Amino acid sequence: MSPHASQARIFSARRIITMNGDEPEAVATLGERVVAVGGRRELRDRFPGAEDVDLGSGVLLPGFNDAHAHPSVLADGGLYVDLAPSVTGSAEQVRRALAERAARTPEGEWVVGHNFDVSRTEDGRSVDRTLLDQVSARHPVLIIHYSYHGAVANSRALAAAGYDEGTPDPVGGELVRDGGRLTGVLYERAWMEGYLGHGSRPPLVPQPTMPARVESLRRMLARMNAAGITSVCDAMVHPADWALYQAARDAGALTARVGMLLWYEFFEPARELGMRTGFGDGMLRFSGVKMMTDGAVSGGTCLCRAPYRGALGERTGGIQVMPDEEIAEVVHRVHAAGSRLAVHANGDLAISKVLDAMEAAIGATPPRPGQTHRIEHCSVVDPELVKRIRALDVIPVPFGAFISYHGHNLVGHYGRERAARISPHRTFLDAGITVAGSSDYPCGPLEPLYALRSLTTRRAQDGTVLGEGQRLTPYEALEVYTAGSAAASGEQDDKGRIAVGRIADFTVLGEDPLRTEPEGLAEIPVLSTWVGARRVWHAG
Ligand SMILES: [Zn+2]
Structure with a gap:
């Protein structure tokens, strides 16, 4: 909070959309709350010492509220390779970005990519265990789908989680197979519980x-x-x-x-x-x-x-x-x-x-x-x-x-x-x-x-x-x-x-x-x- 948090302020703007059925000229605040809405002069008279916040041609509305997003997932401290479609648009670019990270990662340590979207890779090449084995056979490599509903692992990462061809699909998850061989593609609980930790088992992938x-x-x-x-x-x-x-x-x-x-x-x-x-x-x-x-x-x-x-x-x-x-x-x-x-x-x-x-x-x-x-x-x-x-x-x-x-x-x-x-x-x-x-x-x-x-x-x-x-x-x-x-x-009585x-x-x-x-x-x-x-x- 700023030292002036308890100061009264009068906000005025080209238009104020309250979403409350009225359209006042101005809004007065004290501390972090609205204390009055009404005409600008009327509010100036009521709050003589108030700071004037003139938003000019701006249009004031209640703050946007995103009811479902994942800010903490993205707070990775720069630890993971960003594979967002805007950064790596093809399977080949995904491979290169990961190989570049592997080259400066000590042998045996994890190389993890995230924000990956298979539907947006342009060259049609599948991103699977085979491709990730080409990234490195000396590092476990895991890439996390942007939706967190799936991941792709290389052979080393599969082995680290104890997965092999004989592993049955866990309840609520799937180890994708091609003619019996694990493709490295893992859905839902198969990757979450395998790599993010489960119960008392700590996560396998490094945490920033x-x-x-x-x-x-x-x-x-x-x-x-x-x-x-x-x-x-x-x-x-x-x-x-x-x-x-x-x-x-x-x-x-x-x-x-x-x-x-x-x-x-x-x-x-x-x-x-x-x-x-x-x-x-x-x-x-x-x-x-x-x-x-x-x-x-x-x-x-x-x-x-x-x-x-x-x-x-x-x-x-x-x-x-x-x-x-x-x-x-x-x-x-x-x-x-x-x-x-x-x-x-x-x-x-x-x-x-x-x-x-x-x-x-x-x-x-x-x-x-x-x-x-x-x-x-x-x-x-x-x-x-x-x-x-x-x-x-x-x-x-x-x-x-x-x-x-x-x-x-x-x-x-x-x-x-x-x-x-x-x-x-x-x-x-x-x-x-x-x-x-x-x-x-x-x-x-x-x-x-x-x-x-x-x-x-x-x-x-x-x-x-x-x-x-x-x-x-x-x-x-x-x-x-x-x-x-x-x-x-x-919080409908408090905001919105x-x-x-x-x-x-x-x-x-x-x-x-x-x-x-x-x-x-x-x-x-x-x-x-x-x-x-x-x-x-x-x-x-
Ligand atoms: Zn979500």
Whole structure:
């Protein structure tokens, strides 16, 4: 906090969009809260010593809130090789980038790449064990898919995890084979439990130091602030990430408010402490318990009733990551303890299994006031599932930008008709369901304005429109990324709209998003970003 944090400020701008039904000339803040909205002169009279914050031609709105992203995953301290499609666009470039790292890594130590997207490598060559063995036979080499739903290992890395041709597929995971031989491609629990640690077994892949992680988290949050983000919910928090956020807070690196979705395997110790979701404060909060029931929609592994052409190049119904009994057990336990569930489910079959479990849990234990649950992504639904979601007051957290960013890929996997029904924001809103905004970054672009364009146009990168009937108005899209996301963490009375008593988190844009053609939304510049009436970022 700056030394002037308790100073009154009066914000004025070309237009103030409160998302609260009014359109005041000015907003007065004291400390980190809004204390008055109204005419500029009226507020000047009421707060004579206030600092004047004249935003000129800027348009002030509630700060963007990304309800599901992965900032801590990216806080790797520069330890891993960045294989994002913008950096390594072909399998050959992937091989070269890793070989270059291997050349300066002592023999036997790990070479790990991340942000990898197989659908975006251009030369059509498969990235598998064979290619990674060409990188090095003297180092274990592992590359992590950007979605965290899969990885590829070389022979040395397979051996390090104890995997060989005789290893059976673990429950909720898959070791991909070609004529019996392991290809090195690993899905879901096969790679997560093999390489990231499981239970008391520590991770195999190297972990960066805490100071290095804090610094890369600081850079990550600064990028989010530059995109207008004032709140973000980290959708996969392990104990090391929990520690990271506390260290980042101590270091003054938390420039956005952070909600944490704790990975369900660590819920039990928290429950034993008597801790439930909502614990924390306005800057850092335990927001939900994350579990995962199926694969990835863009990765072509989500659990659907009707088969599709999946990531393995064959007709598939997808991957169920958790058996039915485990879904029911964890959902029941978290719900009964009074905590919020955040259950990853993409395909219609996975969503119906989650709703089965939630219905049973809520039937057995009435929810605490405000104890709403969420379904992360909630990508493929039908009218019956929508009715059940509404009846349980579940908040879907669908991808904001996937139609634009992954549209071509979605059509390839699921066909045009089903792809047009993916991320059905309009269907949810029309059914009276609160919807949150999310990037799932790094699985999609982090900029909320890019998502706003996708939500309002449903236009894929190749120009085709997928699901015209699912388009939102710019106002509705803004509401999803502000008030909707606030509701998904139970903070709807504190943020998401500009009103007296609420937190003064603002995004200032160079153009008015309600008077811009939807196609132009992504190009609107962000001028400044304010958290608790304190400027955390500004352009130029
Ligand atoms: Zn995610």
